[in-house]
């Protein structure tokens with residue numbers, strides 16, 4: 001078992017943080033990589049990006065939004081309990097180098113994925129402007145951590161309950177207009193990444209996004225995670241999860257994410273009835 | 277008549293004993309094993325059909341030279357444990373091989389009795405002896421040599437890796453098996469379905485090895501969690517790589533990323549490893565197609581088609597670009613599939629997949645083929661027939677047209693030489709690779725082959741590793 005040593009609820013209990021004992025993975029993981037977790041014998045294999053690692057303590061941290069049966073099941077796990085299986089580190093690490101000014105844009109739980117990348121980019125000597133957003137103040141996560149990880153932080157909420165009122169893309173546009181931005185990293189819901197990429201394309205600025213298709217093995221053996229990049233089929237678990245944002249077929253990805261929506265509803269519905 | 281001939285005539289009078297099977301109408305909707313096994317009485321009767329040849333063809337036909345007349349003789353005498361012991365000498369997973377080996381092109385294909393009538397049912401007898409011992413035997417551990425203090429890592433827990441582990445633990449070495457998935461067994465667990473090979477059999481074989489001292493570490497993706505060089509740094513003296521041919525092949529035709537087009541690897545992994553056939557009791561979902569098309573005609577295709585039928589399909593079609601003669605699946609699988617109502621569309625190839633506005637598959641465009649001159653594989657090359665386009669409706673397509681070498685481990689180990697197709701180059705006699713202290717075997721060396729060949733390669737490598745640990749590279 002992979003024991004949970006720390007657990008936090010964020011964004012009003014819709015987002016959960018787990019720090020998990022996994023010394024082998026903690027010793028090897030780099031920013032941008034993910035793990036696959038399985039809670040119990042009957043559970044699904046669920047991919048989550050590592051939001052942090054502590055090689056000394058031998059722990060990894062994941063932060064996830066409760067969206068369906070498996071993440072709801074994860075939410076029930078207490079400190080001292082744990083996951084039956086944790087596999088990783090998987091995927092290619094983020095390519096980190098000094099390029100100058102970088103903008104890191106995060107939406108929703110994408111901020112958790114963005115955090116270690118932001119920190120690594122800053123440590124590599126870049127001027128890192130972070131822009132994070134959520135629907136409202138209550139749903140915003142990791143503000144303090146992102147502030148520490150970046151050179152300057154901008155916060156947006158859709159309803160204006162905190163920070164700039166509006167979408168992250170509005171602040172991003174201002175940055176692209178006023179600064180010599182060399183690289184944009186955008187991580188969040190698929191529509192957000194799509195709009196970020198559309199905008200940076202206009203400014204011709206290189207953009208990295210992190211894709212989250214449905215996965216099973218995470219080692220390149222099933223092809224379930226395939227995404228279309230510049231017209232070519234790639235397996236996100238081994239060729240990604242990060243890709244050139246300007247080459248991604250976002251609409252195809254959004255469709256494929258719906259592959260099992262009926263089954264997911266059925267499964268989550270039953271679980272919610274049994275665990276009110 | 278000489279006494280010998282009287283005996284022979286009597287034997288020929290005994291017909292080949294059939295194994296009872298679930299009726300096709302029943303089994304096509306459940307996941308229970310299809311044939312239910314011999315009783316001791318039928319096994320003894322079948323064993324009596326063997327002529328105990330002095331120069332047995334069957335043994336030569338067996339890739340690992342099991343003493344077939346020997347184990348059959350034990351069954352004939354009612355000594356089932358003795359039969360199982362003899363099988364183990366050459367084959368560490370007889371309960372598996374009895375079920376999945378292509379006997380018709382191996383031992384049974386060259387059995388003398390088969391020249392005139394039906395060959396001795398060697399596979400069925402092998403299965404019987406192994407099942408009997410697993411269920412009734414005392415689980416006595418095989419003898420183990422005194423500890424050598426040497427440590428071996430086996431990467432991959434398919435039939436090949438398990439064979440190496442079993443052999444080397446018996447020789448007194450410490451063995452750890454590293455497996456990427458959360459469960460051991462390789463294709464035996466994630467690929468071959470329950471109705472053909474109950475998972476309980478594989479897990480009991482693995483448990484038996486653990487009892488003998490083999491350590492099993494699941495969730496270890498070698499190349500990611502740990503590299504080969506790190507294994508040596510951790511104190512391992514030798515490494516065996518048996519990671520299989522785990523890379524799905526797609527057709528590279530338009531529409532392949534539609535929802536409802538799956539690789540056989542994905543479909544079977546969901547169904548078998550993740551037990552999606554028990555959804556929602558198990559959490560992993562699977563597409564339950566009503567009109568299912570399976571592309572390909574090997575064992576993988578038959579397993580996919582029969583799984584789809586069991587998941588409630590109205591009709592399942594095997595679409596294959598060559599003819600019946602070229603179908604690579606075991607004869608028994610084709611026969612079982614046909615009995616279960618799977619339809620065969622031969623000399624047919626898809627050219628594009630069609631979908632609806634939600635990106636779900638609705639059908640495919642196909643072309644009829646005819647056979648031309650033989651190609652490199654010696655099989656006649658399929659050529660499209662002009663103007664033969666037609667449309668086939670479907671809501672699930674499972675692509676089972678072969679597998680390739682997964683580069684995850686090899687990319688992280690540049691010293692391992694690979695062939696053009698990405699498979700590891702290893703000496704066929706010893707399994708030695710181009711990297712010192714590393715052996716490889718099974719599908720990652722040969723490309724997709726068979727369980728018994730993967731095991732045979734494992735046995736040779738285990739002997740070579742043992743010699744290396746004693747005498748050097």
Ligand SMILES: Cc1cc2nc3c(=O)[nH]c(=O)nc-3n(C[C@H](O)[C@H](O)[C@H](O)COP(=O)(O)OP(=O)(O)OC[C@H]3O[C@@H](n4cnc5c(N)ncnc54)[C@H](O)[C@@H]3O)c2cc1C
Pocket residue numbers: 034044045046047048049050063064065066067068069070071072109112113211212213214215216241257258260261264265268
């Ligand atoms: C590489 C990668 C990294 C990820 N990192 C994070 C993260 O750090 N934090 C976070 O909150 N989420 C992350 N996700 C998404 C997360 O895996 C899904 O939200 C989760 O699987 C939903 O499972 P569920 O059973 O709770 O919901 P379900 O009801 O099953 O599904 C809700 C939606 O999640 C998606 N989904 C379902 N099953 C899978 C699966 N096996 N793999 C991927 N997506 C699936 C589908 O689009 C589905 O419609 C990541 C996904 C990937 C591929």
Ligand SMILES: Cc1cc2nc3c(=O)[nH]c(=O)nc-3n(C[C@H](O)[C@H](O)[C@H](O)COP(=O)(O)OP(=O)(O)OC[C@H]3O[C@@H](n4cnc5c(N)ncnc54)[C@H](O)[C@@H]3O)c2cc1C
Pocket residue numbers: 376377378431432433434435436437454455456457460461462463464467468496497498499518519520521522544575576579606682684685717718719720724725726727728730
């Ligand atoms: C659906 C299907 C049906 C088949 N039917 C038959 C049949 O009826 N008869 C027959 O003889 N053959 C059959 N075969 C072929 C047979 O199963 C294979 O030839 C055989 O399993 C190969 O054994 P292996 O040990 O080389 O590899 P595998 O069985 O593929 O095992 C390899 C193992 O290594 C693990 N692995 C991979 N990469 C890593 C890594 N980086 N780190 C750690 N572990 C890793 C995998 O998860 C897997 O568990 C079938 C194959 C399939 C897919």
Ligand code: SF4
Pocket residue numbers: 325326327328329332333334335344345386387388389396398
């Ligand atoms: S060839 Fe047939 S008859 Fe002869 S020993 Fe083998 S199984 Fe028996």
Ligand code: FES
Pocket residue numbers: 214215216217218219220221222223224225226235236237238
């Ligand atoms: S998750 Fe199976 S290939 Fe990527």
